[in-house]
Amino acid sequence: MAKPTTTRAGTRPADSARRREILDAATEVFAEKGVVAATVRDIGARAGILSGSLYHHFASKEEMVAEILVPVLRSQVEAFDAIAAETSAPEQILRRLIGAAVAQTAADPHAARIIRNDTRHFGEMQGLDEVVRQQRAVTSRWTSAVKQGIARGRFRSDVDPSIVTKSIGDVVLGAYRFMRPMGRMPANQVAEQLARLILDGLEVR
Amino acid sequence: MAKPTTTRAGTRPADSARRREILDAATEVFAEKGVVAATVRDIGARAGILSGSLYHHFASKEEMVAEILVPVLRSQVEAFDAIAAETSAPEQILRRLIGAAVAQTAADPHAARIIRNDTRHFGEMQGLDEVVRQQRAVTSRWTSAVKQGIARGRFRSDVDPSIVTKSIGDVVLGAYRFMRPMGRMPANQVAEQLARLILDGLEVR
Amino acid sequence: MAKPTTTRAGTRPADSARRREILDAATEVFAEKGVVAATVRDIGARAGILSGSLYHHFASKEEMVAEILVPVLRSQVEAFDAIAAETSAPEQILRRLIGAAVAQTAADPHAARIIRNDTRHFGEMQGLDEVVRQQRAVTSRWTSAVKQGIARGRFRSDVDPSIVTKSIGDVVLGAYRFMRPMGRMPANQVAEQLARLILDGLEVR
Amino acid sequence: MAKPTTTRAGTRPADSARRREILDAATEVFAEKGVVAATVRDIGARAGILSGSLYHHFASKEEMVAEILVPVLRSQVEAFDAIAAETSAPEQILRRLIGAAVAQTAADPHAARIIRNDTRHFGEMQGLDEVVRQQRAVTSRWTSAVKQGIARGRFRSDVDPSIVTKSIGDVVLGAYRFMRPMGRMPANQVAEQLARLILDGLEVR
């Protein structure tokens, strides 16, 4: 995982325990209500603090969003790059990308939910440039994996790569619903089922 | 003093042309910004009207959302039921459901986008009970199609039906991105590609 | 979107000094303009605060009304009950009820004015149930005092008790006009004159 | 009754039947909700017309109020003056004033209710100068009747004339509650009971 030792602008003591607690509360609230509908009062209430006091730890609501998502996305990009570097068979790559993405989702289901639901807003929000950048990086990893598979004749060429890519992305981002705390299945099992579905399809051959 | 949420009597001309225009404007704005972030001023601006004047036509922002989504969802449920009634082979049913859903998405891509992005908020919004009900109806159609296919041995039984159902739903709801005005592909082609992907999988056999 | 009427958690410091100041300002404004015509901006202006900031202390305009009136009415009911418990002669009871009511009016003339002028609206306003309940309690105290006097043959039986009760209520509630800050007479003198008028009538015998 | 053949400013056809109907609807609505809380939409709804169409008949909401109240008040002043002119005994005068006032209340209970509840607003509303003037005239009639009775030694002198006057005014204005449509007693009976109460008091001598 990337280490967020420095925060944008002149924000205070970097990362205390309190800061982490607040961020966890914010993560939950953002996941449940969405970043637009979530208010700083909601976050304060969940963290056991008054909303005004949040500003001792974070410069803005946006900064919280960034601080929640950037590490998650960065770590995903790193994981993806490692997989691409050490794997050669396209279906193996895709299978492992799915596994890594689902594992991330398992590690931080709230973050996954935020990404799935609020990506649309990140462009207009200030200070989320890095989030947007990392999201693009993730997408590009999926895209090259798919294109490579098609180029090597292992993936079907009669489906538009962009459709494949985005559909896989959607399916994987929705995996949080099948695992704790929302679902009941262990992450690796979810990953396996999604991989089967994506690679082999629903129909029995 | 307290805001009366009840529909004012005397207003509400059922559906005039102006009403339709405003609804179209609202549909666009909701799709682009999300129902929470979209303001009545945004809608008014797009419709060429002052925000207060919207209330000559609609009782609330919520009512607009309902009026946009209910017909779309109802028509989808009807289409789904017709397909289920006249088709017997599970893979045929699923293929046709996908086709119908994508066709809907093509007919009203903005509505699809709203559903995809804002479903989470509908439960807490007042006056959207019918929307929620129809959404449940849609989901139940997908679910029974999938379960039937599994029961008849045509769909794989090693993937949780709920995972299958939700994943298909996600993929189909995202189809608006590949068609006009956002994408460039004709609807029936998108439907065909998604059906292939879902039923046969990405891998070349 | 829909306005949540529930009291926000986290706010509401029970009663600070500021809260009292605002409540006093609100009391004046409500008394002068009436609860419907009084705007939160009026109240804010009188309290030296922006109208939005009022909501740091109160959940709604209605809550202010309730918080102004409930204690006044409750205290009146208590006073009435004490009188009824320790007094036996009907004319003595009535005289003392009038005295207590006028004393209340003297203690909080603005509240009396609000009650006199805006009772009609309380039923339709949200959160004023307790106000309505206490008002009924006050009325019932007047009614039983009058009926008791008639039953014991001390009050005339040729006038409908409901007319008597309501008329006395009206006269007493209007007492604020004769005392400071609107009038000039001391409260006990007003009470004495009203009691004479009510019990003995205007005519010289 | 004074004939309102001319309306203030350049308002249309003077008085058609429709105008009367609307005015009746407005009277009811004003009485029930109060002139501030009553909206032109309420009035239109009760009159079976759209609110905008009201302005073909009246220049403003205020004009309606004026047109409702001025004739009532003028007629009361005339009646009072006639009584004062043809009666000499103070208690007879007062008794007949009460009778006349209650009769007015019976004839137009809604108007009485409006006067009782909304007098406070008339000063700030535009175009109600004549209403205010006539209300002053009414008050002055009550005042002189009372003062005359005191001067002639027929009314008690140990109660402030202003208190007497205002209290009588309150009681009489509240009479609408005891007669149809709100109460059940015939007007002359209400008048008789109020006169007894005011002149002779509640206590049995």
Next chain:
DNA sequence: TATGAATGAGGTTTCATTCAT
């Protein structure tokens, strides 16, 4: 005369943010 659409001002309320203590 009436309708239906619109205006524009203003109402209550929300909310991110600031700051003295």
Next chain:
DNA sequence: CATGAATGAAACCTCATTCAT
């Protein structure tokens, strides 16, 4: 670090009034 008070902008919505048809 946290509180509690406040700000100021902006949100949703209401309402008297106007006007073309």
